[in-house]
Amino acid sequence: MSIANAERGVTIWLTGLSGAGKTTVADRLAPALRELGRKVEVLDGDVVRTNLSKGLGFSKEDRDTNIRRIGFVSNLLTRNGVAVIVAAISPYREIRDEVRETIGDFIEVHVHASLDELVRRDVKGLYEKAIRGEIANFTGVSDPYEAPHEPDVLLDTEQEAVEESVAKVLAKLDELGYVRVPAAA
Numbered sequence: 001m002s003i004a005n006a007e008r009g010v011t012i013w014l015t016g017l018s019g020a021g022k023t024t025v026a027d028r029l030a031p032a033l034r035e036l037g038r039k040v041e042v043l044d045g046d047v048v049r050t051n052l053s054k055g056l057g058f059s060k061e062d063r064d065t066n067i068r069r070i071g072f073v074s075n076l077l078t079r080n081g082v083a084v085i086v087a088a089i090s091p092y093r094e095i096r097d098e099v100r101e102t103i104g105d106f107i108e109v110h111v112h113a114s115l116d117e118l119v120r121r122d123v124k125g126l127y128e129k130a131i132r133g134e135i136a137n138f139t140g141v142s143d144p145y146e147a148p149h150e151p152d153v154l155l156d157t158e159q160e161a162v163e164e165s166v167a168k169v170l171a172k173l174d175e176l177g178y179v180r181v182p183a184a185a
């Protein structure tokens with residue numbers, strides 16, 4: 001007997017360039033899902049790299065290892081009914097697809113803004129350095145980013161307010177039956 005999606009765990013995988021809005025969306029989405037009765041865990045790339053993936057660098061091999069580790073933990077949590085939000089650049093399509101395949105209950109969210117906008121925001125001051133050639137392997141400047149061909153949700157954070165972006169993810173989860181978002185009064 002299959003379990004209704006409302007009882008199932010799900011991984012919400014936010015992929016996109018540094019500063020695109022992954023952490024911001026994750027931080028807003030998590031309490032919204034808790035309000036809807038979901039158990040939630042957030043795996044943020046920056047945090048993961050200080051513990052689970054401590055010591056890994058930014059070569060393709062290390063990036064793939066990092067994403068596989070995040071995928072492994074996400075899978076365990078998802079199997080146990082948790083809504084897992086992953087916020088990680090995850091630049092390589094093949095590894096994202098591999099993780100999706102393993103987890104099954106998985107929605108891919110492309111968090112997008114143009115490079116011009118990201119340089120304007122320069123949230124962490126990294127783009128300026130990367131453009132000056134001071135950071136090797138900086139995704140989007142000196143390292144590749146393979147955008148999803150068919151993301152389940154595309155967030156254009158250059159045009160949308162954070163609330164709109166979060167609402168789009170919730171609408172997709174609702175459409176797939178993972179949550180029931182009450183209609184706005």
Ligand code: ADP
Nearest residue numbers: 018019020021022023024123157160161162165
């Ligand atoms: P990332 O986690 O992808 O590196 P951050 O979340 O740290 O990016 O930074 C994203 C920046 O973009 C924040 O300053 C945030 O306020 C801004 N922003 C503007 N619009 C949005 C949106 N719709 N969704 C998410 N962030 C947005």
